[in-house]
Amino acid sequence: MEKVRYGIIGIGNMGVSHAHNLCGEIRGAELTAVCDTNPERLEWAKQHLPESVQLFDEPEAFWASKAMDAVLIAVPHYDHPGMAVKAFENGYHVLVEKPAGVYTKAVREMNEAAAKSGKQFGIMYNQRTNPLYIKLRDLIQSGELGEVRRTNWIITNWYRSQSYYDSGGWRATWAGEGGGVLLNQDPHQLDLWQWTTGMMPKRVRAFCHFGKYRNIEVEDDVTAYVEYENGATGVFVTTVGESPGTNRFEITGDNGKIVIENDKLTFWRLRVPEPQFNREYKGGFGQPECWVCDIPVAGGGGPQHKGILQNFTNALLHGEKLLAPGEEGILGLTISNAMHLSAWTDDWVDLPLDEDLFYEKLQEKIAHSTFRKDPAAAAVLDVKGTH
Structure with missing residues (x-):
């Protein structure tokens, strides 16, 4: 792998910020896909992201596309664990926004899915x-x-x-x-x-x-x-x-x-x-x-979100140790x-x-x-x- 291809699911405020960072700010990373069920958000993506970025309006097509190596999950809190489990089941590495979920029972299932998948798993603990x-x-x-x-x-x-x-x-x-x-x-x-x-x-x-x-x-x-x-x-x-x-x-x-x-x-x-x-x-x-x-x-305040993205990318490309392993979100x-x-x-x-x-x-x-x-x-x- 020469570059990590990222797909973002959830292109709201945090998703937009991550999209901008992945379009040239992170060494060894590129944004190749985004998914959102809101047509207005997809229209924003069409207008502001490179033409090479594939757009999906429903998760199943996104998972099936194989357009990315890693998925960044930026959907509402309740959906974090379920989306992560789906991503692992489809063979993707996962970086999830905080919090890990709303209740630990679901997050524990997410952690188990991560362990079973053998994929890298991180959480956006940028602090x-x-x-x-x-x-x-x-x-x-x-x-x-x-x-x-x-x-x-x-x-x-x-x-x-x-x-x-x-x-x-x-x-x-x-x-x-x-x-x-x-x-x-x-x-x-x-x-x-x-x-x-x-x-x-x-x-x-x-x-x-x-x-x-x-x-x-x-x-x-x-x-x-x-x-x-x-x-x-x-x-x-x-x-x-x-x-x-x-x-x-x-x-x-x-x-x-x-x-x-x-x-x-x-x-x-x-x-x-x-x-x-x-x-x-x-x-x-x-x-x-x-x-x-x-x-x-x-x-200063450190590299924040960019730092976590760079570290996660380096982990995939070079085996760097994760600063914020996803399992610790629980x-x-x-x-x-x-x-x-x-x-x-x-x-x-x-x-x-x-x-x-x-x-x-x-x-x-x-x-x-x-x-x-x-x-x-x-x-x-x-x-x-x-x-």
Whole structure:
């Protein structure tokens, strides 16, 4: 294979962005096909993409065409796993947009199909290319911070007005989107939370407010508390209803604390680890000497979507290791599913997640969803919305 031929299914906002990147921005890649059931989107593709790109108005013809080597899936959330399974069954490599899906039961089936296919499988976790989080992961995984004790992420700079939600009948509905701020805006943070620390919670207690700030049926304000196997704890706070918002990720360990905020990484580094200081210090009041270190991080925000596309292409052409293996998409989704389930049951949720119970509760929400009662809204379901 000299070049990777890509086909995109779902040519809405994210699909358009990926299409532009694949038309000359990614070394060793070319866009050869797109598929969308919305005639307006295909007309856009006809007008703006090279004539060599084949256009398909229904998935079965797209799968049967063999016009591509890899499929990039940019359809609505619920369809991610099913489309990926179809792509694997037809012999394609798969790169799926985030989130991996709406519920882990379907994502687990997707992961099993990927393993059975032997094909490459990636997910568009473009924030894994951000040098800030790469450096944070390195500082934690190398032991520089010591054992993690506490994680806190306040991510409230997701402001969305009512007009944003009114722009599509599927938005912010259980049947159309499958969730609110946790599933639409926060998948990257929920992924980075466990990816940088290398830790998944063992149990979750979450308080989700549904339609608190906006006239929507899904969650728009969340505060969650988690516990880890090593005794560490964590808090995750998010909303779409505050302005100005905050994006501050703080991780405390035996050797100090690290904070990412305002595109800076700061390490409050103890000269003596706290457990050692506590054992040895006999002076009553006192604390370890601490140095405030601004950690240099080069590269701005990183290559983002282009970085994931280039890495996936390199994996196919040269065997490069994937930055964001698709199988890992289930991890962040497990956390958001657990938060929803905790709020729905008003109780703790232990991990591994009870996937059948979550699915049952989700179906109850879907049965009463406003989108379900508005068939006309289905016309926009084939367009992947902006986050």
